[in-house]
Amino acid sequence: MATLGERWILSILLVHLQTGLAATGRPAPPSHLECFMPCDEKSCSPDIHCTWDPGPDPQITTNYSLHWEPTNSEQGHVTRPTSSSVIDRQHFNHGQLHVWVEAKNKHGSAKSRENVFNTADIIKPPPPNITGAMAGAEGWQEPLEIEWRSFCDELHLSMGTCDIRNRAEGNQVWLEHEGGYLHTYTLESPLPDTFYEFQVRCNCSEGLISDWSTSHRIRSAERAPVGKLDIWMDCGLLPASFDCSLTWKTLPLSQACGAIVGYKVKLFYNNSTWRLLNLSPAETRGLLLCNEKQCRLTSSLKDVSSVSASALNSRGATAPSHLAMQTQGKDEDVKTINLKMNEENLTVAWDLPSKPLAKLKEYVVQYKQVESRLGQGFDWVKVTNNQTTVFFKGHFIKHTPFQVSLFTISHDMTVRYLSSVIGYSLEGIPSSVPSFQALSIAATRVTLCWTAVPLSKQNGLIQNYQIGLGEKNVHTVRASPQTFTLKHLSPGQEYEVWIRAVTKAGPGAKATTTFKTESENYDLLKLILLPLLFMGLICAAIVCFCLVAENKMCPQVNLLFNKKVPDPRNSNIFRGMKHQINDPFGSISIPIPEPHPNISVLEVVKIQPDAVKSTPKETSDQEEQRDDAVTKECGRMDHSHGREEYSKMVDSDEERDREEDKDDCWSSSEEDQLTSGYEKHFMPTALEILDV
Structure with missing residues (x-):
C-alpha cells in the first residue's frame, strides 16, 4: 500500500504527464466511464448508455469513440467503435463486456481505463x-x-x-x-x-x-424566539460626540425561530418618564431602519438614561435586553489598542487592567468607518471581562479610516468609554494641506501655520509634516501643533515655503506660500518710535485729566489736585497774642478768650479765577457782601505769591473779628517778600502779630 508521500509523488508525476501530453498536443485521456441500462417507471431500455468525462477543454478538434468487446467470443477479440454514447442492443449479447473510450486528434490519441461489467448488473x-x-x-x-x-x-x-x-x-x-x-x-x-x-x-x-x-x-414549524437582542449604540466618532442612536443585531434563524414581525423598545428618560415603541421591520421609513444584519432606531437618545428591547414573532417574544447610556468622559484606566488590519480581517487586542474591576461584566469593541452614512461600516462585538482579543471579518476599504473603540459594561449595564484608535486596511499618500500661510513675519524669522489634512483625505496615519525652503533646507515637524517658526532668514527678502504631510506610504502633495521679510531699519525705527509714542500718549492723557479736574470736576475731587494748608493769620489765637503785645495791660484787664484753644472747624475756600472779574450780586445783607469782597481781594493777592490755597482758618470767635482781619490782609503783602515758603505757609510773621 502506497504511503502518503508516495501518493503525493505519483500525483505530481501524473500532473506532469498530463501537462507534457498537452504540451505535445495529444488529447487528455477520458475518465470516469460509466455504463448502464436506464429504466423508466414501467420498463428498462435494451440499449447500454455510457457517460465519461472528456477532461480539460481541448484546444484542438478532438473526436471521441466508444469501444467494447465481449469477454468470451467465438470470433476472438472483436472491437466495435461508435461515435455515440449508446451501444445498440443488436451489437452485443448478454454477458460480460469490456468498454473504453478513445480520444483522437491530429497529434495522436489517448484511451480511458476499461470498464468491465455484466449486462444483467447495469439495470438502473x-x-x-x-x-x-x-x-x-x-x-x-x-x-x-x-x-x-x-x-x-x-x-x-x-x-x-x-x-x-x-x-x-x-x-x-x-x-x-x-x-x-x-x-x-x-x-x-x-x-x-x-x-x-x-x-x-x-x-x-x-x-x-x-x-x-x-x-x-x-x-418547519415556527416557535417563540429564544435568547436576547444584542443591543448597542452608535455615538459617531468618539469621544467628541455623545448624541447616540440605538442599534441592534438581527437574530439568527436559530434564535428567531420564525419570521420576526416586530420589535418592542422602551426608553427611560432622565426625568423618570418612559416611552414604549412598537416597531415593525416591514416599514421602510419611519423610526426603524433594518437590513440583513442590523436594525437602527432613527430617533436620538438625547436625555435617555437607559433602554430595553425585545424581538417578536407570531409565537412570542425574546426576553428584553437592557442597556444604560454611555457615561460622559473617559475611564481613568485608559487602554492601549493594537490593530492588525487588512481588507478582509481586523484583529483588535488590548491589555487587562492593572487591578481587577469588581463591577466589570464585559468588554465591547466596535469599529466605525469615518464619514460614513449612519449605520454603514459599523459593527461591534461583546466579550467576557477576561478576554483581550477580538476578530472581525468584513470589507475594510483601503485608504479609508476606521475608528476602533473600546468600552466596558458593568453588571448594572452602565457603559463607560475607554479608548479609541484610527486604523487603515492599506495606507496611501495623503492629500495636500488645505491652508498654509505666514502668521508673523520679522526680519530674520517667520511663524508659519497650517490646517491639518482632514481625516477623510489623509489616506493613512499622518506621521509628520515636512516644511522646506527649496529641496535642501527641509524641516520635519510633528503633526501637532500646526505651527512652526522658520529662523535664520535674510531681511527684506522674498521667500517661497512648501509643506506636505507624510504617511507610511510616503509624502503627499505640496502646498506653498510666499512672504517677504521686513528690513532691519524698519525694525529699529519701530523700536524707537513705539516707546516714544506710548509715553507721549500717557503724558497727553495726564494733561487732559488735570485740565478736566481743574475746571469741571466737583469740589471734593478738586481737593485732590489743589493742596490746602490752613492760613494761621485767620486764627483767634494769634489775634489774642496781637492784642497782648499792643496793650501792655491787656494781660490784666483783658483775659485771653481762648486759654486752651481748640480748632473746631476747618473751612477751605477755593477762589475761582473769574471771581475777581465778575461783579458781586446784590443781596439784602450788605455787610456779608463787603466781607466777601475783602476775602476775594486777599485771595487774589495770595494767589500771586502762591498762597491762594491757605485762605483762612475758622474757629468759634471768627465772626466778631472779621472787621479787624480786613486790614491784616492788606499788610501781609509787604512781608511775603521777606519770608521763606515754609514761613509763608505755616508761621505767622511779626507784622501779623504786631499788626503794624
Whole structure:
C-alpha cells in the first residue's frame, strides 16, 4: 500500500504527464466511464448508455469513440467503435463486456481505463417519487417527515435500500444519510420556520442505484424566539460626540425561530418618564431602519438614561435586553489598542487592567468607518471581562479610516468609554494641506501655520509634516501643533515655503506660500518710535485729566489736585497774642478768650479765577457782601505769591473779628517778600502779630 508521500509523488508525476501530453498536443485521456441500462417507471431500455468525462477543454478538434468487446467470443477479440454514447442492443449479447473510450486528434490519441461489467448488473431504476406529509394551515409541518415510492415492483424486482440527503434552503452543502431506509425518513430537531430540501435515491435487488430524485421542500414549524437582542449604540466618532442612536443585531434563524414581525423598545428618560415603541421591520421609513444584519432606531437618545428591547414573532417574544447610556468622559484606566488590519480581517487586542474591576461584566469593541452614512461600516462585538482579543471579518476599504473603540459594561449595564484608535486596511499618500500661510513675519524669522489634512483625505496615519525652503533646507515637524517658526532668514527678502504631510506610504502633495521679510531699519525705527509714542500718549492723557479736574470736576475731587494748608493769620489765637503785645495791660484787664484753644472747624475756600472779574450780586445783607469782597481781594493777592490755597482758618470767635482781619490782609503783602515758603505757609510773621 502506497504511503502518503508516495501518493503525493505519483500525483505530481501524473500532473506532469498530463501537462507534457498537452504540451505535445495529444488529447487528455477520458475518465470516469460509466455504463448502464436506464429504466423508466414501467420498463428498462435494451440499449447500454455510457457517460465519461472528456477532461480539460481541448484546444484542438478532438473526436471521441466508444469501444467494447465481449469477454468470451467465438470470433476472438472483436472491437466495435461508435461515435455515440449508446451501444445498440443488436451489437452485443448478454454477458460480460469490456468498454473504453478513445480520444483522437491530429497529434495522436489517448484511451480511458476499461470498464468491465455484466449486462444483467447495469439495470438502473428511475429515481423514487417523494410524497411528503401535508403542511399545516400556516404553511409548515411538524415534525419533518417524508415518504417515497420506488419502482422496483414495476420492474419485477424486489426492493433494495435508499439513501437520503437534505439541506436547509440556501445552504450549498447536502447532509447525506446512506442506506437502511425503505419508505420513510424523519428529520429530528430541524431549525424552526425553515424550508428544507430533501432528495432520495434507491436501488433494487439487482442493478445499479438510481439517480437522486427531484428536491422536495418542506417548511418547519415556527416557535417563540429564544435568547436576547444584542443591543448597542452608535455615538459617531468618539469621544467628541455623545448624541447616540440605538442599534441592534438581527437574530439568527436559530434564535428567531420564525419570521420576526416586530420589535418592542422602551426608553427611560432622565426625568423618570418612559416611552414604549412598537416597531415593525416591514416599514421602510419611519423610526426603524433594518437590513440583513442590523436594525437602527432613527430617533436620538438625547436625555435617555437607559433602554430595553425585545424581538417578536407570531409565537412570542425574546426576553428584553437592557442597556444604560454611555457615561460622559473617559475611564481613568485608559487602554492601549493594537490593530492588525487588512481588507478582509481586523484583529483588535488590548491589555487587562492593572487591578481587577469588581463591577466589570464585559468588554465591547466596535469599529466605525469615518464619514460614513449612519449605520454603514459599523459593527461591534461583546466579550467576557477576561478576554483581550477580538476578530472581525468584513470589507475594510483601503485608504479609508476606521475608528476602533473600546468600552466596558458593568453588571448594572452602565457603559463607560475607554479608548479609541484610527486604523487603515492599506495606507496611501495623503492629500495636500488645505491652508498654509505666514502668521508673523520679522526680519530674520517667520511663524508659519497650517490646517491639518482632514481625516477623510489623509489616506493613512499622518506621521509628520515636512516644511522646506527649496529641496535642501527641509524641516520635519510633528503633526501637532500646526505651527512652526522658520529662523535664520535674510531681511527684506522674498521667500517661497512648501509643506506636505507624510504617511507610511510616503509624502503627499505640496502646498506653498510666499512672504517677504521686513528690513532691519524698519525694525529699529519701530523700536524707537513705539516707546516714544506710548509715553507721549500717557503724558497727553495726564494733561487732559488735570485740565478736566481743574475746571469741571466737583469740589471734593478738586481737593485732590489743589493742596490746602490752613492760613494761621485767620486764627483767634494769634489775634489774642496781637492784642497782648499792643496793650501792655491787656494781660490784666483783658483775659485771653481762648486759654486752651481748640480748632473746631476747618473751612477751605477755593477762589475761582473769574471771581475777581465778575461783579458781586446784590443781596439784602450788605455787610456779608463787603466781607466777601475783602476775602476775594486777599485771595487774589495770595494767589500771586502762591498762597491762594491757605485762605483762612475758622474757629468759634471768627465772626466778631472779621472787621479787624480786613486790614491784616492788606499788610501781609509787604512781608511775603521777606519770608521763606515754609514761613509763608505755616508761621505767622511779626507784622501779623504786631499788626503794624
